[in-house]
Amino acid sequence: NGCACLVVVLVFGGGLGGITYFGYQYYQNRYGTAPDYAGDGNSQTVSVEIPKGAGGADIGRKLKEAGVVKSVDAFISAFTNNDGDKIQAGAYILKKEMSAASAVDMMLDPKSQANVMVTPGQRNVVVYKNIDDKLGLAAGTTRGIAEKEFKTLGLPAWANSDTEIKDPLEGFLYPGTYAAAKGMKPTAVLKSMVERADEAYAKYDLDAKARSLSLENPLQLITVASLVQAEGKTHDDFRKMAEVVYNRLKPTNTETNQLLQFDSTFNYLKGESKIHISESEINSNPDPYNTYTQKGLPPGPIGNPGAEALAAALKPTSDGWIYFVATDGQNKTEFAKTYAQFQKLKEKFNQNAGN
Known part of the structure; x- marks a missing residue:
């Protein structure tokens, strides 16, 4: 009857619409262009820390979570086609809602990196000053924290075995590049340096x-x-x-x-x-x-x-x-x-x- 025909048409139509929608989604996911922002981003900036050993997908997920790129897939594509494998571990100051290609370009630009470097032989007083500068802190802030909180920063048990040591962290801020962007705490930066020293020294008996x-x-x-x-x-x-x-x-x-x-x-x-x-x-x-x-x-x-x-x-x-x-x-x-x-x-x- 007429009602039965109408129900069949509606069910068939709905089923066809569902098939069409999911088919389109499947096509987009497999063959279509990944969602991406256009341009170099808006006026908002954000600090993103990239860990050592992170690949394109890992970086893409961090950028998407921070609101920098619109999709991980778009970033992976840009990463693959624009020397993204040259992106180093560390902190970066990026803009929100950037195109994936712009994000890769910006991360390859040393000016966007928010890192502090410890060079072999460098004394702690220089490292403390550099951390203050990178984090936008008053001079002497990091040194003061190091003096008060050195026992909580992960030093090995055999450190500080001499009561006449001038700086308990001297020798334990291991040479390398570390994330240091405004908004981070000096303790976090110092801990990462001490952790790297622990790893290096633990390789030997x-x-x-x-x-x-x-x-x-x-x-x-x-x-x-x-x-x-x-x-x-x-x-x-x-x-x-x-x-x-x-x-x-x-x-x-x-x-x-x-x-x-x-x-x-x-x-x-x-x-x-x-x-x-x-x-x-x-x-x-x-x-x-x-x-x-x-x-x-x-x-x-x-x-x-x-x-x-x-x-x-x-x-x-x-x-x-x-x-x-x-x-x-x-x-x-x-x-x-x-x-x-x-x-x-x-x-x-x-x-x-x-x-």
Whole structure:
């Protein structure tokens, strides 16, 4: 009858409409263009942190969640076609509602990166300042937090074993690039640096290695690495420099009588970086970090050593080196096994320095 026909038509029509809709969706999902914004985004900015090892899909999901791109698929397409694999881990300041291609371009532009870098040998005071600058904080903010909260930042149990350490985090802000954008907390940035140090140091049995090198604990091993990093001018110097440290620490050392006599430790306690330091200034300072007046290692690291300096501290040369001089005053370090050889290197340095 007429009613039955109408119901059939409606059901058939509805079914056809459903089939058409889902068919269209299937086509769009499989063959159509992924939803995307147009242009370079609006006036709103957002900070997005990209973890190490993130691929195109991972980055796309983070950007979509932050409102930067409209769809993950659109970002993956742009990522694949526009050198997206060159995007590095770190924090980025991006605009909301950007086209996927614009987002990739912006992430490849160093100006959009909101990161802080720790370079091998860099002292913590410099790192703290850089974090303050990146986060838009008043000078001294990060340093103050580090001094008060260092025990909560994930340091290994063997850290801070000397009560005379000037900065408990020295040697534990591992060289690398870290996210640091306005709105982040200094503790988060510091924790990521300490976590990276923990991972790097955990690769070695530092307890056993320290004992094999006649050191008291792993902290002393990191301290040696920091000295190697500070005094070595080139990577080729590092293993020789490590041997100089160990040879001077030996009880049998009658050349310097367990005095390291490193300018770098004196510069550290003064917060300076001088090459020429007067003997009267050095010899009158009894600070524990002054290795001209105090025997043995300083209480703790004097900077943040990199992987190569640590490797050298773990495996020094065994050639008998005990003296060294930066004979050109800058980049060339020469080593000696006797005091007589050392004197000749000093003469060479004085000639180059015009003394």
